[in-house]
Amino acid sequence: MTVMNVIKDFHGLTMTMTAEFTAPVERVWQLWQDPRQLERWWGPPTYPATFVELDLTSGGRASYFMTGPTGDQPRGWWRVLVADEPHQLEFENGFARDDGSPDDDQPFMMMRVLLARLPDGGTRMSVETTFPSSDAMAQILARGMEEGLLGAMSQMDGLL
Numbered sequence: 001m002t003v004m005n006v007i008k009d010f011h012g013l014t015m016t017m018t019a020e021f022t023a024p025v026e027r028v029w030q031l032w033q034d035p036r037q038l039e040r041w042w043g044p045p046t047y048p049a050t051f052v053e054l055d056l057t058s059g060g061r062a063s064y065f066m067t068g069p070t071g072d073q074p075r076g077w078w079r080v081l082v083a084d085e086p087h088q089l090e091f092e093n094g095f096a097r098d099d100g101s102p103d104d105d106q107p108f109m110m111m112r113v114l115l116a117r118l119p120d121g122g123t124r125m126s127v128e129t130t131f132p133s134s135d136a137m138a139q140i141l142a143r144g145m146e147e148g149l150l151g152a153m154s155q156m157d158g159l160l
Contacts, residue, residue, distance in 0.1 A: 002157050003150055013137055015146065016128040019153050023160040025115045028123045029086030031156055032056065032113065040159055044151030052100065056083050063100045077102050089113040107136035
C-alpha cells in the first residue's frame with residue numbers, strides 16, 4: 001500500500017494522510033486532474049466515483065457521486081480554492097443532495113493536497129483534511145472517512 005501514515009490531530013481538527021509513489025509529481029497530478037483517472041481511485045473500491053463536473057482551477061468546482069454495492073449513490077462537491085499545478089490543490093469538500101447541490105445540513109471539510117518530488121524522482125503526497133469542529137470531525141470519521149480515503153488512495157499505485 002502507498003499510504004505511509006495517517007495522523008489525526010483532534011485538537012487541531014485535522015487528519016493527514018501521507019503516501020509515496022514511484023511516479024513523478026506530474027504523473028500523480030494527472031490522477032487528480034483527469035476526471036476519468038480520478039474516477040478510478042476517488043472513493044473506496046466498493047464505492048467507485050463518477051465525476052459529473054471537474055474544473056481544477058482556482059474558483060473551479062467538481063460534482064460527483066459514488067455508487068455503492070446496493071446501488072445507493074451518495075453525492076459530493078468540491079469548490080477549488082487553490083490549484084497550483086502540479087504541486088498543490090486546496091478545496092472545500094462536502095456532501096450533496098440528490099440533485100448535486102451542496103447539503104448545508106452536513107459539515108464540509110477543507111482538503112489540502114501537496115505533491116513533492118522525492119530525491120529518487122518519485123512523489124510524496126500529503127492530503128490534509130481540516131474539519132470545522134470536533135463534532136464534525138467525530139461525525140465524519142464515524143462514517144468511515146479514514147477507511148474510505150485509505151481504500152481510495154491504495155488504488156492509485158495500480159493506475160501509475
